[in-house]
Amino acid sequence: QGQLVESGGGLVQAGGSLRVSCAASGLTFSIYGLGWFRQAPGKEREFVAAITASSGRTYYVDSVKGRFTISRDNAKNTVYLQMASLKPEDTAVYYCAAAPYYTGDDHRRYTYWGQGTQVQVTV
DSSP states (O other), X not given: OOEXXXXXXXXXXXXXXEEEEEEEESSOGGGEEEEEEEEOTTSOOEEEEEEOSSXXXXXXXXXXXXXXXXXXETTTTEXXXXXXXXXXXXXXXXXXXXXXXXXXXXXXXXXXXXXXXXEEEEO
16 A cells, blocks of 8 residues: 655745655555645645656646756655745645656546645745
């Protein structure tokens, strides 16, 4: 049974940086597209970024382009989201997710989800 565990969330001032990580176990990591989603209080879950299984091609929601970077280390079964120039509107619970042979923004295609890590950006 696959499992994803996020870490690295926290409190940061606007303009600051933060990196969240997601460690996977129990799945063939190298065949899974990986995504980050977020959910702010009272809002729908939102796609943030995704990275393909093999080529490392990346996708981002427009609001984070140029500020966030998704990457993966297949040797460590870990995916990262490096966040820079953070804004208060980036405040949310961030979830990583894994989808076999899929990379994109459709949360229904993702099979495994982490428990989430809170990111709070203060003014």
